[in-house]
Amino acid sequence: MQPNLTNLLPENxxxxxxxxxxxxxxxxxxxxxxxxxxxxxxxxxxxYIYLHQKVRAHTAELADLNARAVATDQGAIEARIGAxxxxxxxxxxxxxxxxxxxxxxxxLAAPRAGIKITAVTxxxxxxxxIHRMTLAGVASTRDTLRTYxxxxxxxxxxxxxxxxxxxxxxxxAIDFTITLSGTFTP
Numbered sequence: 001m002q003p004n005l006t007n008l009l010p011e012n013x014x015x016x017x018x019x020x021x022x023x024x025x026x027x028x029x030x031x032x033x034x035x036x037x038x039x040x041x042x043x044x045x046x047x048y049i050y051l052h053q054k055v056r057a058h059t060a061e062l063a064d065l066n067a068r069a070v071a072t073d074q075g076a077i078e079a080r081i082g083a084x085x086x087x088x089x090x091x092x093x094x095x096x097x098x099x100x101x102x103x104x105x106x107x108l109a110a111p112r113a114g115i116k117i118t119a120v121t122x123x124x125x126x127x128x129x130i131h132r133m134t135l136a137g138v139a140s141t142r143d144t145l146r147t148y149x150x151x152x153x154x155x156x157x158x159x160x161x162x163x164x165x166x167x168x169x170x171x172x173a174i175d176f177t178i179t180l181s182g183t184f185t186p
Contacts, residue, residue: 103184107133110151114144130159133180142168145176158182
């Protein structure tokens with residue numbers, strides 16, 4: 001065979017032959033692409049069904065969680081309302097009691113020569129109207145401590161001033177704790 005072949009067909013026949021080849025290639029490619037699309041759709045269909053079921057399950061779970069959250073929120077809201085009502089009740093009771101600052105100011109206004117107060121504790125009593133205050137400190141001598149306790153007992157808004165007898169055991173630099181009870185309204 002010779003390496004140099006000559007085509008003796010006319011030019012229009014050559015173009016028609018080339019168009020026929022191109023047309024056949026396009027038809028075969030489109031058939032292959034169509035078959036590929038159909039196979040792809042068939043293989044994706046189970047995935048679509050699976051994902052659709054998952055979405056449905058998650059939607060049902062979300063609705064269930066929302067229902068639980070509403071029920072839980074209702075309980076939490078009721079608990080908060082109860083706490084707020086208790087707080088409001090305590091505030092109304094506190095409004096009827098003398099303020100702690102006024103009570104401390106009234107007790108500390110008593111003369112206390114030779115007495116050093118180191119701690120003050122005030123405990124209101126809403127039921128009885130008799131409140132308690134504890135004073136802790138150091139007295140220079142027994143006499144100054146006794147005088148201070150008598151001064152506190154003489155105040156009109158103090159019902160009782162209690163000092164343990166053991167506080168008089170030392171002669172100087174006496175640590176003491178006095179418990180006062182009364183209305184503390186000067």
